[in-house]
Amino acid sequence: MKLRLEIDDSSEEEIVIRAKSLTPEISRLTEGVQDLLERGNALSVRSGGAERFINANEIVFAEVMASKTYVHTANDVFVSPLRLHELELILPRSFAKASKSCIVNTAKICSLLRSPTGVGEAGFYGTVKKTYISRMYYKIVRDKTEETRSIK
Amino acid sequence: MSNKNNGFFTVSRSVFWGLVLILAAAALILDGVGFSFGIGITLWHVIGGVILLSWIVSECVKLRFHAIFFPLAFLFMLFEGVIASWLGREDPNMISNWTLLLAALLLTIGVGALTKRSGGRENARLGNSTLYFDANDPGGCVVSDNVGNIHVYFINKEHYNGLGVVSVRNSVGKVTLHVPSEWNVVTECKDTLGSVNVPEREQVAGKSITVSVRDSVGSVTVEFV
Incomplete structure (x- = not known):
């Protein structure tokens, strides 16, 4: 699935999802985008059998x-x-x-540790939770973390 | 709960079987023209050996040691002629195949019985992995045969009934339990040389979870989240 962003300051803002048919995946994606538009940065999750909405900025990682x-x-x-x-x-x-x-929220990463085997470990602000970063993605996460810091 | 973090081997199955089929085609042709690596080893031996060794290693990674005896038996059957010639035996059939398979069956059953695990929520892993246990599930949770580094989290904590037990068995590695800060932790240790680390803090007015550690030499660490 490709993602394309077109910047055109003369046109009305809209999100178009082009698909061959309405598959369950496309349906879920549409619902997710709809939820995002209606609730801003909130993400729908389940806890204790109930649906809850959490701010995406609260998320430290998802797996x-x-x-x-x-x-x-x-x-x-x-x-x-x-x-x-x-x-x-x-x-x-x-x-x-x-x-x-x-996936990790690089804006929440407070520490990055790399083992001799190349596997990394990310620590997050305000929590003892940690998650592992594979060798393949360590540089990407590190660069993204630095980029996120430079934007702030 | 099961873990899909398979650690050591990440070659996709399609690539693996594609290579096996290509090698099998090469083996057919080379066997047809009489090629061998010398000392009686042909490409068929190499291909079969690789497949069987992969089978053995994959079972070892999952700590399913009772499942290695059949591939070991097939490996012996494959190289029996070569081994016989190395040992200077004239008859390449040292052990009857039926005897070998029967021995493998008995070993599989016997070792399986010795290493039998109880319950359904068990995990034995190498490497780093994460387990999620439903606090709403009254069955408790078991972490067993761990030689890696396991992080355990609890979901649906709002429905926890306060009677849960986390059992850690036969652990050589490290188990980190991420316990909700609203819970208290009660520890039970038996026949363990490892350490159980619970941060010191005052008892909170809330439910308790029991952490039972047995037959372990690894460490169990509780972190309140």
Whole structure:
């Protein structure tokens, strides 16, 4: 699936999703974007059988385990109905892939540690939680973290 | 709960089987023209050996040691003639194949019985991995046969009934339990040489979770989130 952004200051702002058919994936993506537009930066998650909305900026990392997507804030963990690649499309630009099954919010990273084997570990502000960064994505996460800091 | 973080090997299955089929085609042709690596080893031996070794290693990574005996038996059958010639035996069939398979079956059952795990929520992993347990699930959770680094999180903490037990068994590695700060932790240790680290803090007015550690030499660390 490609993502294309067209900047044109003369046109009305709109989001167009072009697809061959309305597949379950496209349907979920549409619902996720709709939710995002209606609720701003809020993300719909499930906790205790109820639906909750959390601010995307509260998320420290999200990962997939046993076909479920788990979203971590500093003090809690929720289940998201979206798949990881769908989350990547709607979460802010500060999020980066840390491994094939994990994305991290680089704006929340307070420490990056790299082991001799090349595997990294990211620590986050305001929480003892840590997550691992695979060798393949370590440089990307580090560069994104520096870029996020320079923007602030 | 299961973990898909498979650590060591990340070659995709399609690439693996594609290479195997290509090598098999090469083996067919080379075997047809009488090519061998010498000392009786042909390309078939190499391909079969690689596949069987991959099978053995994948079972070892998952700590399923009872499942290695059949591939070991097939490996022996494959190289039996070569081994016989190395040992100077005239008869290349040292052990009957049926005897070998029966021995593999008995070893599989016997070792499997010795290493049998209880319950359903068990995980044995190498490397780094994460487990998620539903606090709403009354069955408790078990972390067993760990030689890696496991992080355990609890979801649906609002529905926790206060009677949960986290059992850590046969752990050589490190287990980090991320316990909600609203809970208290009670520890039970038996036959363990490892450490159980719980941050010192005053008891809070809330529910408790029991952490039971047995037969372990690794460390269990509680972190309140």
